[in-house]
Amino acid sequence: MATAPAESQKTARIKITLNGEETDVSFAPYKTLLEVLREDLGHTGTKHGCELGECGACAVLLDGKPVLSCLLLAWECDGCSITTIEGLGSNGRLHPLQSAFANLGAAQCGYCTPGILLTAKALLDENPHPSRDQIREALSGNLCRCTGYLQIFEAVEAAMVQIAEWKKPGA
Amino acid sequence: MPNPTESPAVEVVELQLETDRLRVIGVPRRRVDARAKVTGQTRYADDIFLPRMAYCKLLRSPHPHARIQKIDSSRALAHPGVYLVLTGKDLPIEYGIIPVSQDEQALCLDHVRHVGDPVAAVVAREELTALEALDLIDVEYEILTTVSDPEEALATPEPRIHDYGEEGNIHKRVNLEFGNVDEGFAEADEIFEDFFFYQGNTHLPIEQHASVAIKDPEGKLTIWSSTQTPHYLHRALAKVLEMSPAHIRVIATPNGGGFGGKSDPFNHEIVVAKAALMLDRPVKIGLTREEVFYCHRGRHPVLMRFKTGVKKDGTITGMHLQTLIDGGAYGSYGVASTFYTGALQTTSYHVPRYHFQACRAFTNKPPCGPKRGHGTVQPRFGQEIQLDKIAEKLKLDPAELRLRIAEAPNAVTANFLELGTVGLRECIRRVVKISSWNEKFRKLPEGRGVGLACSAYLTGAGLPIYWNAMPHSGVQLKLDRGGGITIFCGATEIGQGSDDVLAAIVAEVLGVTTFDIRIYTGDTDLGPVDLGSYSSRVTLMAGNAAMQAAERAKAMLTEAVGARLDVPKERLRFADQRVFDSAAPEKGVTFHEAVCLAEARFGTVGTVGSYTPPRSPAQFKGGGVGPSPTYSYSAAVVEVTVNPVTGWINVPKIWIAHDIGRALNPALARGQVEGSVYMGLGEALMEEQEFRRLPKRLSHALVHKFPSILEYKSPTSLDMPEIVVELVEEPDPHGPFGAKEVGQGPLLPIMPAVANAVYDAVGVRVDEVPITPEKIVKALAEKKAGRAPRFGPTYFPDVDWPEPLRVPPPWEGGDGRAVNEVRRSSSQRKEKVLRT
Incomplete structure (x- = not known):
């Protein structure tokens, strides 16, 4: 050999x-x-x-x-x-996107999930209040064969609300 | 015999449940494996890296049909870094998922049957080295005539792609007659004859298949693989490697999407197992996306002819269905797929006489197999479009027609399928309401339309793939003195949430949360057999097994706690991690204490549960495909806009109602419905597994037209319409907590609903999928020219059908057997099983 x-x-x-x-x-x-x-x-x-x-x-x-x-x-x-x-998480805690994806059924087989979470993070970092259409657009390069995307959109929107809560003065 | 002209209210089956105390079941929850998935910690097969691991690549045939004259691998073996080259003679034993179709070899010995058929394997220190060495294997082929579609197969009996099957290149023919359809047509006021074509498409899981095999420290085999069916892989490995199954451990890693595409035992799995045993080091293979397209096992292309007789009121008097099926190069699940193209036509609408003929042909393309909805999707497309045509001719609303003819709960159909609860009428009523159907159908402006379609699907195949009398699912439960509960089960997590189903059922019964439970699934060493994640069987079958194991554990704890607290057993309740007296809830022990009391009383606390489906009355040959403990139902309305010039289709909104029995976790159930709608929409509008011939000077091979994700179009986030989901919950006594399937059924109505909506929008019929703008434009041109406003097939070729098996339906005194069948004795049957 x-x-x-x-x-x-x-x-x-x-x-x-x-x-x-x-x-x-x-x-x-x-x-x-x-x-x-x-x-x-x-x-x-x-x-x-x-x-x-x-x-x-x-x-x-x-x-x-x-x-x-x-x-x-x-x-x-x-x-x-x-x-x-x-x-993506920090100090042993999930990022709001991760929590929302887990809670709202946005990860089924979970295989596309890491790529979608990071793409969604980049979106929210740049635009903290994206519309549904902006979320669709941002994620259009990430294929998911399980969910039909809708629960993913909902999870991104839920995380968006959560992050905004955190950023409120005094929160 | 149910009277189809009546519309009895949906029978509500009372289940003996104390619904007020359900704390887990029916509550939308984070699934048990969600944290692992959102943190990237789920370990898929390709995420396994082991010390000294070598990499395997397969050399695949560039020819669709050829004899292998000679293979010389000496140059590859001399390539630096190459450990091993395997060819067909190293793994000559044939295998296949179905006992009667043992027609695959892990590496082709002397005959390749499609582009992509593997002929040799290289194992090397680096993946790149293995890839380089593939080019150094010299193979001489003798090119053979190829068959590109079933009609060509019928006309080209020689050379045979396989030396088994019916004759020539016909793999399987079926001819089943349930009553005299000619009498049915004679009774009919109108007879409809329609032709449909359903193009093949593929699963496209985002995870490419991968496997890692090792010779474990004891000298036995362990393989981790992205498989939906570890038990069947286990059997195939034992057969081909000639090893005792007791010395083989198959671990199905969580699948990054399956959809049926990881249900066959695959050549690459067998190859890495063999290589690991020979080299005594871990061997990994990861398929490229192109290889995944060539592995296929996806939706069969099917040509269909439906002839249906109806009375003026819509009552069906008889149906004759013929299907011609493009099987590709191997059997795979094909025998079952063939029967499935006619099995479920009777489950949604009452069909008093039914004649079903099917023919599956071998062609020199990657093998077709089971994809979500397995074999029932194609005829459902035809049936639901034909109903739309029938409704129009009879001047009936399509929803009203279906409500009239919907089959009754607990009916036994013409082909002896025993139905459970039937929520079809409720699904239709709900979807009509939420979509404002009555305000839209035939009332929207030109270019906009709505279409309705329904479906039914199995909740688990009633018979196993190989004949045996053992349970289909087993669960072991271990309770430890720390209060921990561990579930062991062979069920395979492919993303559908099967781990969560098991945890939810056990948690509900024992009064804990799903977080209190550990789950070990998909491992043939650790858990009892579950047949696999296919046919929508896991929730009902593994779920019932889990339920039984949990009830048995509960009985032990009840006895121990009852004795300690001096409370009658029937008064004890399990909830909120406590076991307490329902008459005095403060009197109780923690769950942890309850387990300790039980262990002190009985010794180690462990229980088992198992599930075997009820025996089907369908006792004729072929009656093994179609029976299920119960069936799910769906109804969908799709709205489309169609540009009358370009044919461009847009789908803004879909409404769907699904009869799920009971949603164990509504968040996941909704996800399964939406995911099914999504996949169905892809099949309706764009997905196709199409092949083309290379020019003669370039070998004339049949190659995949677009073996890449970019070119194989599937819907993106931008393509998804709004979806409104209604879950119809009418608990079915067969399912755990009343649950029926949800993973496949909701896909089925989407394609015909799109087709019916296109007709409502622009008045043309596209009787095949995918429904593309090009086909719409062609149909519009036909309409403009005054010809039949449609696009689709116009004939069904002649097939030399065998003598039909005559099975009188129940209402004609039939007992589920064919009157003209020569039956094998049970000893002959057993012998056959042992041989396979």
Whole structure:
């Protein structure tokens, strides 16, 4: 049996801020951000459904903007800040989007859920009071085969209300 | 015999329930696995990474039909990083989901039957290395004539795609006669003959299939896989690997969507199992999206002819249905699918005489199989459109027609299906009301329309896939002295919420919350068998098993607590994590204390429950497909706008009522209805699994027209209409707390309702799916030219049908057996089972 490359292939190296944590990672240079997150950093919460930028399952936030991690080479992300589903909650608490999705049936099989949650977070960060049509538009690149989307829209709207409550002075 | 001209009020079945004390059932709740899903902690098969894990890739046939002359894998094996190359001779034993269709090999030995059929597997240290090595395998093929559709299959008996089946390239023919339909047509005032075509489409789960296998430390096999049917995979692995099932552990990881597409045992699962055993290291495979399209097992394309006789008042006097089914290259569930194309026509409207003929052909395309609604979706499309045509001709409102002919509760149908509760009339009434149907139908301006359609679906297949006398579902319950409850069950979580169903039932019976319960499902080592997540069977079957186990545990706790508190057993109640005297609620113990008392009295507290469906009266050959403990019903109204120039269709709103018996968790039930409507809308308007031939100079292969998510159009968030859901709750005595299915039935009425709405909007019939703008424009052109204003098939080809099995319906004195059937003895049947 011939010997294999593996570790010796890890010739690329980047420094990123992953969910708020300084992270230094080495990897084979052909790998996408999706692959490095899942395979080299053990962050398997980010999913994949096509590896071609078609389904939206692999969406993460790159410097706060939603990107498809299957379409980015990891080395393009050097110095960037990346948020994945593992970093959405804080201090042991779910993000309002996560609570709303859990409570309102917005996650069925759950496979598209991480990508949709991050896309929705980017939307609410930019526009704290989106209309139903703006929510539809923002999520139109994330496919869900289970829910028919309606409970997802409702969950985003419920989270929107929750976040607004938190932001009220004195809350 | 029920009289279909009457409209008796829906019978309300009284269930012995103290509804006032339900604290979990019927309350919209966060599902038990929701936290894992919203935090990304659910571990799907591809999320498993193990030390020393190797990666597998499959070499797939580029030809739709060929003999393998020679495979040389020496160059691949010499490629650095390659551990193993497997070919057909390493896994020669045939398998398949249905005992009579054991026609697949994990790697084709000498015959490939569709583009994508696997011929070799490479296992390497890196996935990329395995991919590189695929190019180094040299395969010589002898190209064979291909068959692209069922009509071609009928005309092309040679070369045969399989050397079994009826004859030539016909896999299965069915001819069943329940009463004399000609007499029915003679009694009819009007006879309708219509042709329909239902294009195939695929499940498109967002999770691509993945599996990881290991030789465990004891030397046995463990496989984690995205499968809906761990028990059937378990059986297939034991057969092909020639191992004792006792030495194989199958763990169905939560599926990232199934919809029927992960219900067959798959070649890639068997290959990684074999490789892990040979290499003694973990082996993983993850399919690409293109491979998932070629795995398929999705909706069969079906051509249909419906001939139906009716009286002036709408009463059906007889129905003759013929279906021609494109099976693709393998049997898969096809025998069952074939029967399903005619099984449920009698379950929603009273059909006194019914003749059903079906023919499934092999073609050189990826195998079709079960997709949500399995085989019943296509004929439902035809039946509900034909009813719309009948209503128009008889000058009846389509809703009124259906109310008149709806089947009665607890009826036995012409084909010996025993119905349970039938909420169909209530569904129709509700959907008519909430959609303002009476103000809209035939009253909206040109270009806008509404359509109505109904459906029925199984709540679990009444018979197992392989003949056996054992339960369909088992549950074990463990209560520990910490007050903890653990459920062990083979049921598989595919997103539908089966774990939540089990937890809710046990929590309700034992008076705790679902958060107090741990659940281990989908693991053949840990839990008793559940046949799998298919045929909408889990809520009723695993649910009843859970109910029985919980009631047995409750009985033990009741006895122990009753003795301690000196309270008669019948006065004890379980609620709010306490066991207490209903006459003096402050007198009681905590649930935790109750378990300790029971353990002190009886020893370790564990119970089991199991469920076996009632025996069906359908005892004729083929009568095993269709029976179910009870059936769900749905009625939907779809509103459309159609641009009369471009044919562009928009669906602004859908109203649907679903007879669910009882919603165990209304939040999830609504999600199942909306998800079904969504998937049905995709099938109605855009989804199609279509194939094309490459040019002759490029091998002339039959390839998938669009094996990518971008090109295989499915509805996005922008395409979804508003949906108004009504749950009709009329508890059915067969279901746990009265529950019936909800995961599949609500899909069925959507496609015909869209078609009927298009007709209401612009006056043309599109008698096939998907209903595209192009087809509407063509139908409008026909209308303008003064020809029949429709788009769709115009004939049904000649099929050499076998002699029909004659089964007199119940009202003609039939006993569920065919009068002309030569029956196998039970010893012959057992022998057959042992052989498969």
